Amino acid sequence: MMLHTLLISISLGLIAFQADGSEPASSNVPKAAYPRILNDGSVTFRLKAPEAKQVTLQPGGGDNGLGKKAIPMERGPDGNWSATVPKPVPGFHYYWFVVDGAIVNDPGSEAFFGWGRACSGVEIPEPGVDFHAFRDVPHGEVRAAWFRSKVTSQPRRVMIYTPPGYDQSTEKYPVLYLQHGAGEDERGWTAQGRANFILDNLIAAGKSRPMIVVMSNGYATRAGQAEKPFDFAGFEAVLIEELVPWIDGHYRTVADRDHRALAGLSMGGMQAIKIGLAHLDTFASIGAFSAPVPGKFETKTANGGVFADPAKFNGRVRLFWVGAGTGEGFIDGMKTMHEALEKARIKHVYFESPGTSHEWLTWRRSLHDFVPKLFRQ
Amino acid sequence: MMLHTLLISISLGLIAFQADGSEPASSNVPKAAYPRILNDGSVTFRLKAPEAKQVTLQPGGGDNGLGKKAIPMERGPDGNWSATVPKPVPGFHYYWFVVDGAIVNDPGSEAFFGWGRACSGVEIPEPGVDFHAFRDVPHGEVRAAWFRSKVTSQPRRVMIYTPPGYDQSTEKYPVLYLQHGAGEDERGWTAQGRANFILDNLIAAGKSRPMIVVMSNGYATRAGQAEKPFDFAGFEAVLIEELVPWIDGHYRTVADRDHRALAGLSMGGMQAIKIGLAHLDTFASIGAFSAPVPGKFETKTANGGVFADPAKFNGRVRLFWVGAGTGEGFIDGMKTMHEALEKARIKHVYFESPGTSHEWLTWRRSLHDFVPKLFRQ
Numbered sequence: 001m002m003l004h005t006l007l008i009s010i011s012l013g014l015i016a017f018q019a020d021g022s023e024p025a026s027s028n029v030p031k032a033a034y035p036r037i038l039n040d041g042s043v044t045f046r047l048k049a050p051e052a053k054q055v056t057l058q059p060g061g062g063d064n065g066l067g068k069k070a071i072p073m074e075r076g077p078d079g080n081w082s083a084t085v086p087k088p089v090p091g092f093h094y095y096w097f098v099v100d101g102a103i104v105n106d107p108g109s110e111a112f113f114g115w116g117r118a119c120s121g122v123e124i125p126e127p128g129v130d131f132h133a134f135r136d137v138p139h140g141e142v143r144a145a146w147f148r149s150k151v152t153s154q155p156r157r158v159m160i161y162t163p164p165g166y167d168q169s170t171e172k173y174p175v176l177y178l179q180h181g182a183g184e185d186e187r188g189w190t191a192q193g194r195a196n197f198i199l200d201n202l203i204a205a206g207k208s209r210p211m212i213v214v215m216s217n218g219y220a221t222r223a224g225q226a227e228k229p230f231d232f233a234g235f236e237a238v239l240i241e242e243l244v245p246w247i248d249g250h251y252r253t254v255a256d257r258d259h260r261a262l263a264g265l266s267m268g269g270m271q272a273i274k275i276g277l278a279h280l281d282t283f284a285s286i287g288a289f290s291a292p293v294p295g296k297f298e299t300k301t302a303n304g305g306v307f308a309d310p311a312k313f314n315g316r317v318r319l320f321w322v323g324a325g326t327g328e329g330f331i332d333g334m335k336t337m338h339e340a341l342e343k344a345r346i347k348h349v350y351f352e353s354p355g356t357s358h359e360w361l362t363w364r365r366s367l368h369d370f371v372p373k374l375f376r377q
Numbered sequence: 378m379m380l381h382t383l384l385i386s387i388s389l390g391l392i393a394f395q396a397d398g399s400e401p402a403s404s405n406v407p408k409a410a411y412p413r414i415l416n417d418g419s420v421t422f423r424l425k426a427p428e429a430k431q432v433t434l435q436p437g438g439g440d441n442g443l444g445k446k447a448i449p450m451e452r453g454p455d456g457n458w459s460a461t462v463p464k465p466v467p468g469f470h471y472y473w474f475v476v477d478g479a480i481v482n483d484p485g486s487e488a489f490f491g492w493g494r495a496c497s498g499v500e501i502p503e504p505g506v507d508f509h510a511f512r513d514v515p516h517g518e519v520r521a522a523w524f525r526s527k528v529t530s531q532p533r534r535v536m537i538y539t540p541p542g543y544d545q546s547t548e549k550y551p552v553l554y555l556q557h558g559a560g561e562d563e564r565g566w567t568a569q570g571r572a573n574f575i576l577d578n579l580i581a582a583g584k585s586r587p588m589i590v591v592m593s594n595g596y597a598t599r600a601g602q603a604e605k606p607f608d609f610a611g612f613e614a615v616l617i618e619e620l621v622p623w624i625d626g627h628y629r630t631v632a633d634r635d636h637r638a639l640a641g642l643s644m645g646g647m648q649a650i651k652i653g654l655a656h657l658d659t660f661a662s663i664g665a666f667s668a669p670v671p672g673k674f675e676t677k678t679a680n681g682g683v684f685a686d687p688a689k690f691n692g693r694v695r696l697f698w699v700g701a702g703t704g705e706g707f708i709d710g711m712k713t714m715h716e717a718l719e720k721a722r723i724k725h726v727y728f729e730s731p732g733t734s735h736e737w738l739t740w741r742r743s744l745h746d747f748v749p750k751l752f753r754q
Binding site for chain 1: 406407408409424425426427428429430431432456474476477478479480481482484485486487488490493494495511513516518519520521522523524525532537544567596627628
């Protein structure tokens with residue numbers, strides 16, 4: 001009886017393909033017809049809420065590619081509420097509905113951990129662009145592994161990308177430690193970011209050296225202590241004292257600073273700058289994607305003076321990469337940093353993602369630019 | 378600014394620990410205070426929906442351990458609606474809210490793919506029982522891998538448990554193919570079922586032989602064909618023609634029938650019986666957990682007559698395992714099958730999970746009983 005009920009519930013009103021050429025977003029669960037990408041790149045959202053008084057569509061984030069404001073939805077005679085966002089910026093955008101004051105995920109969307117919870121997300125395709133798509137190339141694995149942290153006293157799950165052929169090879173690989181943003185977790189870079197497919201495609205094209213990518217949770221609080229937001233001391237201890245040695249002990253890594261990088265997006269970019277530059281004996285390459293730069297950036301004094309001697313910095317840091325989307329607020333800080341670095345003749349890469357906001361297409365493009373520059377001889 | 382907003386949103390009203398000894402369910406997202414397990418094992422649900430007219434709690438399934446019926450929630454003066462379920466059956470139970478007619482996930486719950494979509498779930502602990510918990514033993518990995526299916530023409534993700542020490546060893550391992558239920562997917566057995574921790578704990582205790590567990594999506598439609606519910610022909614082709622050879626080609630397996638098992642829960646149990654018994658050249662061991670048995674089960678005629686010659690069956694099948702929870706409807710079919718097998722002197726194992734329903738504690742216990750009986754010399 002349960003199976004029968006289920007069968008009916010997944011058959012009703014979920015017609016995936018229509019004659020107008022529109023199609024379900026690739027971020028949908030199987031058979032969900034909405035959100036729906038229209039021929040011109042617009043997207044229609046729909047939610048069944050027959051008794052609701054008011055339903056709005058809430059883009060997740062102040063400068064998300066779906067728009068800055070809540071979007072009113074209109075009730076149809078069948079109890080379905082809908083809204084069409086005309087030609088949003090391509091990329092992956094978090095969103096949710098608000099039904100009579102309640103925050104509501106879209107039953108049609110796969111769940112993506114963001115904003116501190118399981119969140120809806122919609123993939124707006126960029127025509128002709130598939131660097132982050134599944135292609136018919138050799139694929140790496142994304143492995144979940146667990147260890148008990150002594151720092152936090154809690155179990156921690158870590159996601160590890162191993163490149164195609166890892167199991168069949170005896171080679172040792174360089175390692176990129178890659179961090180998510182605030183409110184996200186260790187699943188973000190693969191579920192939302194498609195980091196594994198980006199790496200698969202770059203490696204298949206000979207554009208990137210095969211590498212291991214370690215994606216861990218950027219939140220960590222020392223056992224018995226209160227959590228201080230954006231302090232990162234707990235995570236720094238986990239990363240340096242526990243995770244790096246654990247990865248080197250369990251995977252075939254080239255275990256030296258030249259073959260280790262630390263990068264991240266938003267909060268993860270702050271961590272890459274703060275922790276990476278404080279541990280240049282561990283990491284020789286650093287990437288900050290859309291990282292907020294708190295206060296005024298001065299090369300003489302920033303990060304304990306690590307930039308104060310440009311020749312020393314240039315000799316020691318193999319890659320220092322900063323970038324953001326041109327449609328997001330955090331680009332100002334990244335650009336200011338870039339200009340100060342340029343002026344001080346500090347070697348670095350500055351990247352702009354045209355037209356994109358503080359969202360995952362910016363970070364996919366960032367990763368796609370960053371990775372080929374890593375671990376070059 | 379976005380970070381700041383986020384920070385506020387995750388600080389407000391989310392006090393995790395209270396002096397009364399109640400605590401957040403382990404299935405919650407970090408920092409979510411509700412659902413909340415009370416001292417006596419009862420569970421309180423809460424949802425903020427200040428403008429809603431009616432909110433109900435819907436247990437996911439006709440005989441779910443939370444009860445059979447929708448549970449009305451009461452509005453508090455702060456716009457929070459709440460309901461307490463007194464002493465539900467322990468286990469993992471799907472649920473959702475209905476807010477003015479809209480199906481709404483709980484923002485406090487992690488998302489679990491069930492009922493054809495991302496679904497809320499609550500873990501009701503069973504006092505003193507930790508066979509499925511993270512314990513301080515060596516841990517295996519859960520790997521996501523991808524291949525393109527020629528049968529469906531689509532990419533497929535498959536989840537693969539490799540036992541502790543797999544990378545450091547040169548040993549070959551037997552393989553259990555383990556299927557989810559209707560409306561679920563390849564993530565179910567680890568996210569809801571904790572299969573990896575169950576295996577880790579059994580292996581650490583010396584109760585189970587180390588093995589590889591392959592968890593793949595039980596839905597598959599031949600390219601260009603319509604999907605027939607509960608037909609399984611597409612999945613049978615994917616499993617036999619593609620997945621088994623692909624696993625044997627990419628992992629260190631003992632690639633023979635004696636070292637291959639097929640098991641599953643509910644719909645996956647139907648698949649194990651139907652496909653497994655039709656391919657005894659591929660699988661020597663079969664497990665059906667809470668499988669619906671359609672029609673009347675007659676050993677003379679069932680499954681193309683495979684049971685008709687008990688001596689032949691007993692010689693060929695190394696393990697035939699059927700079981701269910703005593704609190705679920707499907708136990709009748711499993712029991713009828715057991716009695717018919719018993720009468721015909723067909724070797725099998727029959728298992729009852731005391732007090733549990735058609736939910737994941739039944740299937741965790743089933744796996745925990747089934748796995749140690751596999752691949753014995």
